[in-house]
Amino acid sequence: MALLTALQGGFGDTADALRIDGRALSREDLLGAATAVADRAAGAPALAVLARPTVETVVAVVGGLLAGVPVVPLPPDSGPKEREHILRDSGAALLAHAVGEDVPEGVPGLPVDPAERSATSHPEPAADSTGFVLYTSGTTGAPKGAVIRREAIAADLDALAAAWQWTAEDTLAHGLPLFHVHGLLLGVLGALRTGSRLVHTGRPTPAGYAAAGASLYFGVPTVWSRLAADPEAAGRLASARLLVSGSAPLPVPVFEKLAALTGHAPIERYGMTESLITVSTRADGERRPGSVGLPVDGVRTRLVGEDGAPVPYDGESVGELQVAGPTLFSGYLNRPDADAEAWTADGWFRTGDVAVIGADGFHRIVGRASVDLIKSGGYRIGAGEVEAALRDHPAVADAAVVGAPDEDLGQAIVAYVVPDGAVTGDQLTAFVAERLSVHKRPRRVVLVPELPRNALGKVLKKQLLAEHGGR
Structure with a gap:
């Protein structure tokens, strides 16, 4: 096929x-x-x-x-x-x-x-x-x-079409970037597999979404947050059938405001580049704030504790989320070392995310197993990559990058920098933007005399956040 x-x-x-x-x-x-x-x-x-x-x-x-x-x-x-x-x-x-x-x-x-x-x-x-x-x-x-195999894409799109009742009768609208899973594989190839019309708004503005006249909308929390802040634009989505949010957790206040303004409680889903979309709320099921729902057709999930033992599905116990099924990637290109870390001995993919699963099977993503993967405006950004770019600056002695809570972006990239000479935060932000994708630039740069470290020399990033409050 x-x-x-x-x-x-x-x-x-x-x-x-x-x-x-x-x-x-x-x-x-x-x-x-x-x-x-x-x-x-x-x-x-x-x-x-x-x-x-x-x-x-x-x-x-x-x-x-x-x-x-x-x-x-x-x-x-x-x-x-x-x-x-x-x-x-x-x-x-x-x-x-x-x-x-x-x-x-x-x-x-x-x-x-x-x-x-x-x-x-x-x-x-x-x-x-x-x-x-x-x-x-x-x-x-x-x-x-x-x-990513072609059959993995097909399996995922078919599973999502079933979960979201996505058909050729729909018009899909979104304004997401076309270089990752959400905007390209779901947002373009999905339309070319289901037969739905596609309206890409260029940029994901409230005005663009309001003018699209679609039945199905895709967005990241930043998009939905901005729509929720524009009641007139949000109200024009009342004629839609489904609003889908993904790529980062949707804040509960945004969920509730969208539901009030549009008449639609949004669908939330969970996935990764490596696994595509594996868990989602159903179009005909309960839409629970803070929950990403159930595994899609063909996908299996499990929670594993730090000791490798199964974690109970009691709605409270936290474990690492692991997934298996036909949507998974084949591996990392030319990186057998990364493959060995990513897969368990019995063939499950380690997502690196921690989650809670209730007795009814509903999944809630708690966060990363570490603080080094930042989700900002729907993008996944490795702190180490930004830190390396900062350390290339001649006036930087050391740097640590974290994701601080942000109402608009989900997380904002904050850099704590130990200077070695005269330098400003604006200069460092521009320096990073010239070397990496613009969305990876720090939103704030804090100059500090030193970075807190443990006995092994590891930077205590949670302590940085607690001491400075993300500022």
């Missing part, structure tokens, strides 16, 4: 089956333009895509999938070091981009023209072949490439 079933006909078509930041494409036009990309990308070891929220990005991604070439979305705001790492590590031989767009040196460009057409017929790639290599930040070091 084809991954992108809506491109094979049978769902009907309209001139605006996909609308991306105001530009429309029919599915037939998308297929013709993407096939032209596939003709040029076929046989490449991997196709990087400069993943801006544009029609060109969608055409390029679909073209890579049609050609059976692993697609590597490249964050458009990535800094030189991060970009070079992703291109080198993935082995991408081509970088797809809009016609006339400046692209980094080192990888040949593949200009994408949405008006181009090809009628070539490419055979459907094997279900167990790689669809994507998605780069995800860990707690230390450079981002790792998670290898």
Whole structure:
């Protein structure tokens, strides 16, 4: 069975089956333009895509999938070091981009023209072949490439379609970035598998969501928080069928305000780049604030204590959440060491998140097993990567980065820096933004005389937060 079933006909078509930041494409036009990309990308070891929220990005991604070439979305705001790492590590031989767009040196460009057409017929790639290599930040070091099989994507989208009653009758709207699971795999490929219309708003603004006229909306807590603060825009979502929140916990006050303003209690779901979406509230089930619901079809979960023993499902006991099922990734590209840490001996994936499961099976995510993975505005950011960038500054002797609670972003990146010379917080923020993705820059920089450490030399980040209150 084809991954992108809506491109094979049978769902009907309209001139605006996909609308991306105001530009429309029919599915037939998308297929013709993407096939032209596939003709040029076929046989490449991997196709990087400069993943801006544009029609060109969608055409390029679909073209890579049609050609059976692993697609590597490249964050458009990535800094030189991060970009070079992703291109080198993935082995991408081509970088797809809009016609006339400046692209980094080192990888040949593949200009994408949405008006181009090809009628070539490419055979459907094997279900167990790689669809994507998605780069995800860990707690230390450079981002790792998670290898995602086509069959894992199909299994997850079908499970979510069942959980959310997502059909070709829906119109999906969102304004999420197109270089990660939420915005791209769910928010674009989901529409191309279920047959729903897609409206991508370009940016996830309250006005854009209000104008979309959709039945199904995707957003991260930051998006929903801003909508909840705009009663007029939120009220225009009352005609929707379902609001879905993910990528970070949705604050209960935002949940309650959205429900009051729109008449819809939002759906919450849980997942990771490595596992895709594994747990979700159902469209026809209870929507409980602070809960992400039940495992989706085909997925199994378990809680494990620090001693490796099972944790009871009593709604109170906390354990590490581990998952198994058809949506899991194949492993980290060229990282057998990371694979060994990520999997248990009996084949379960260690999420690194701690959770509570009730007797009724409802899951509540408590947080990370460590404080080194920050969720800010829907992004997952490794503290170690930001710390390394800060330490590259000549006026920085040491640095520790934490996620401080933030009403808008969920967590804000706060850097505690021991200076070694004259430097300001604004200078350090700009320094990081020039080297990493812009969303990884510190929102606040606190200059401190020293960092608290334990006997083993490990920085006591919780103590930093307690002493400074995230300031």
